[in-house]
Amino acid sequence: GNSVTQMEGPVTLSEEAFLTINCTYTATGYPSLFWYVQYPGEGLQLLLKATKADDKGSNKGFEATYRKETTSFHLEKGSVQVSDSAVYFCALEYGNKLVFGAGTILRVKS
Amino acid sequence: DADVTQTPRNRITKTGKRIMLECSQTKGHDRMYWYRQDPGLGLQLIYYSFDVKDINKGEISDGYSVSRQAQAKFSLSLESAIPNQTALYFCATSDSGDGYTFGSGTRLTVV
Numbered sequence: 001g002n003s004v005t006q007m008e009g010p011v012t013l014s015e016e017a018f019l020t021i022n023c024t025y026t027a028t029g030y031p032s033l034f035w036y037v038q039y040p041g042e043g044l045q046l047l048l049k050a051t052k053a054d055d056k057g058s059n060k061g062f063e064a065t066y067r068k069e070t071t072s073f074h075l076e077k078g079s080v081q082v083s084d085s086a087v088y089f090c091a092l093e094y095g096n097k098l099v100f101g102a103g104t105i106l107r108v109k110s
Numbered sequence: 111d112a113d114v115t116q117t118p119r120n121r122i123t124k125t126g127k128r129i130m131l132e133c134s135q136t137k138g139h140d141r142m143y144w145y146r147q148d149p150g151l152g153l154q155l156i157y158y159s160f161d162v163k164d165i166n167k168g169e170i171s172d173g174y175s176v177s178r179q180a181q182a183k184f185s186l187s188l189e190s191a192i193p194n195q196t197a198l199y200f201c202a203t204s205d206s207g208d209g210y211t212f213g214s215g216t217r218l219t220v221v
Binding site for chain 2: 042043044045046050062089096097098099100101102103
């Protein structure tokens with residue numbers, strides 16, 4: 001079946017540190033891939049997406065590249081800020097439905 | 111007004127009670143979804159509907175039912191609430207061109 005595996009958190013970083021959150025997937029065919037972010041007390045917001053192999057999604061300094069050969073979609077940011085503290089979800093779309101990973105809590109300290 | 115509105119935002123109910131969570135949208139999307147969020151488990155799909163006459167079970171539908179009253183309204187019911195249904199519930203809509211839009215969530219506590 002279709003599934004998404006994310007690195008466990010929480011991930012705690014100092015401000016301006018480099019961020020990587022690993023995400024791998026198992027899927028039939030070639031799904032679209034997404035990163036969503038959930039700030040405290042809020043719903044999910046789309047952070048970035050990629051719809052085919054080798055596509056790079058980017059937004060607000062975050063990037064992720066769709067790697068078909070490693071079935072991965074790792075999230076990166078070169079310099080995190082305190083305001084990036086949130087829960088990050090990797091997801092794939094299959095059959096017009098989203099399948100989510102477990103989420104990774106990111107805490108950024110000043 | 112929000113594109114996807116969920117009511118109530120918070121609810122505490124007793125074991126065995128029937129409860130309904132409501133979702134309405136102004137996006138004009140045909141597809142609507144109910145997800146449940148538990149810590150460490152991400153979001154799991156409860157039910158989804160691709161148009162008013164289409165209702166489908168998701169991966170964790172036991173103990174839940176839904177009603178699609180109109181294109182804009184999709185309600186989730188717990189017929190007899192139990193404590194392990196304590197969770198954060200999200201409604202979402204989608205459209206091929208517009209992607210997915212999530213509501214702000216309903217925090218349900220069953221005591």
